[in-house]
Amino acid sequence: MSKFLHSLAAAVLIAAAPLAASADTNLNLDTGTTGSSGGDIIFTGSGLAVVGSATQAPIGLVGPTIFALEYNQGVASVALLESEKGLYSTAPITAALNFAVNYVVAVHTNAGNYAALLVTALSSSSITLQYLTYDISGTLLHSGTATLQSGSGTAAPTITLVQNNYSFILPNAPNYGIAPGSLVLISGSGMAAPESSASPLQDPSKALPTILNGSQVTLAVGSTSVNPAFYYAIPGYLAVVIPSNTPTGTGTISVSYGGQTSTPFPITIVPHAFGFDYYGGALAAVTDNGDGHLITTTNSAKPGEQIVLWGAGDGADTNNTDVSPPTHFDNLSGITALYFGGVQVPVEYQGRSGYQGVDQINVQVPANAPTGCAVSVVAVTGSGASALASNIVALPIAASGGTCSDPLAFVSPSQASMLSGLTTVRLGGVIIGQSTDAGMESDTAEAIFESINGSLLTGYLSSKQPSAGSCFVTQSNSTTPVSPFTFTGLDAGTVSVQGPAGTQQLATIPGEPGIYSALELPAGFVSAGGTFTFTGTGGADVGPFSDAVNFTNPLVWTNSGSDGTVSRASGLTVNWTGGASNTFVQIYGYAASTGFSASFVCNVPVSPGTYTVPPAVLLALPAGSGALSVSNYTNPQFFSSTPSGLDFAYGMGVASTDISATYQ
Secondary structure, three states: OOHHHHHHHHHHHHHOOOOOOOOOOEEOOOOOOEEOOOOOEEEOOOEEEEOOOOEEEEEEEOOHHHHHHHHOOOHHHHHHHHOOHHHOEOOOEEHHHOOOOOEEEEEEOOOOOEEEEEEEEEOOOEEEEEEEEEOOOOOEEEEEEEEEEOOOOOOOOEEEEEEEOOOOOOOOOOOOOEOOOOEEEEEEEOOOOOOOOOOOOOOOOOOOOOOEOOEEEEEEEOOEEEOOEEEEEEOOEEEEEOOOOOOOEEEEEEEEEOOEEOOOEEEEEOOOOOEEOEEOOOEEOEEEOOOOOEOEOOEEEOOOOEEEEEEEOOOOOOOOOOOOOOOOOOOOOOEEEEEEOOEEOOOOEEEEOOOOOOEEEEEEOOOOOOOEEEEEEEEEEOOHHHOEEOOOEEEEEOOOOEOOOOOOOOOOHHHHHHHHOOOEEEEEEEEEEEEEEOOEEEEEEEEEEEEEEHHHHHHHHHHHOOOOOEEEEEEEOOOOOOOOOOOEEOOOOOEEEEEOOEEEEEEEEOOEEEEEEEOOOOOOOOOOOEEEEEEEOOOOOOOOEEEEEEEOOOOEEOOOOOOOEEOOOOOEEEEEEOOOOOEEEEEEEEEEEOOEEEEEEEEEEOOOOEEEEOHHHHOOOOOEEEEEEEEEEEOOEEOOOOOOOOOEEEEEEEEEEEEEEEEO
């Protein structure tokens, strides 16, 4: 079910075991001393604030394992902390940035040193931090733990975000909305009693409480006021079920705890706004309707199979209380269209599952369903101007079930399964490319060597490379999207590329370890096509290698002159000619509005010469200015011999054309 529910027990245990304690609020990260004044940081009760000339950068939720890997490395840590220079500021880091246990903050101290902080426990009255401080040369100055108390007393509860518990679509998104009868996640601070060693998760086989851990939620729309029932309540997160008798329209939601009530937070209630449950970063939470097994890349769905997709937001069902387990399983009609890739799939049942606020969709995988390890699944609720697209998730489909096969995948399912169990996965990729932007053509070559936590690998690969005929969307409450995945660069020594037109050495990028690039190759270096051999001398992390990428006959985007104005409600048709048989087409679009941006990527076969990006994808982008590109990629070409120090490596060729676009 919810990704947060899955990880809740571990988070609670971490929060219940602070490593040290102090009654002071200020911490000097260079010396480890605390006091009532001075230092570099102070805990305010709602977040971290800097003191003096110190600045800080929000890194995000990574967990103790990644913290240890990335920041306990001396000079490498300083380079990583310095690379975030553009993010450092004096702004407080609060729940608005998903500030919680396992959050990492970088601090540039008053003395000019760098520190990395891991939040190990957090409440409205105290925070426990593990920290490492380095000087500019990478020498460890101080490490330790400290618990800082809020000097301002118990703060009033604060709401910072209300989202569908499964889709996590952001409030600024054009496809945002909260439906009656759905399970939602409320993020904030000081909203309930601190966690204990016992799980706060309630038993959904029984009636859910409307007051939990001292917390009560009140939702008001017009003259109607309701109190949702709780799945769980901890200081930073509440999971509640919106009652089905909540009217649609704009309203407010507030939290009362400890004799104080939060400032009302705006909320939009719509008739239907479905969100798919998913796991591993992108894979849909889907079960077989026969024996209930989970659909995975090694146990794929197959044509003719009856499956169940899970989520929330199909709409109100007043035949159920939304407090006690459902007793009526009415076939609701909120979902008006469901797609596997570009194939519309008839819905056999949509409505409540056996749990409050949780819906299910029963379908039969159609005979003409696309196959692959990351076939996109998207639902549309409502119609016309009120149509809302769900989040997009990935479904593995194979002709005979079992392990899926996907020529666009960077690793096989069995290899991905093995690698996901590793603490760290080390990978490499080389790309030879040609791009045309505003009529200007340039040739490029890149090599990237990096490591990622194994548990994040499946989600990273699935979200990065949808199967042929599928599209994925990424949204951000910012005009500068931040990747949810964290990497550490790897040293591969000196890297060069040899092609029919000669040899070029790739340069390293300061502050970006593991990235090698030649952005201005001689004219014609790539356009003639052929075989391009990348060679590495080997470095501290990656052994010597030499492998080739074959790239010929890139396609031509024939209607680029008319594709610059995109009607999101009508779809976007792209036409092309050319393209080799072992390649695919990638259509990428990006749009931004005030404080919000989104992008989509569609991978499609070359042979049809045309593809229409469906409205269900485009409606997740805001109306605004942006960009559009059509690229011709070779299928991933795996190294004939994986270099020592890497778990896998691949090469690709690409030719792309980029234009400015307006999304209407």
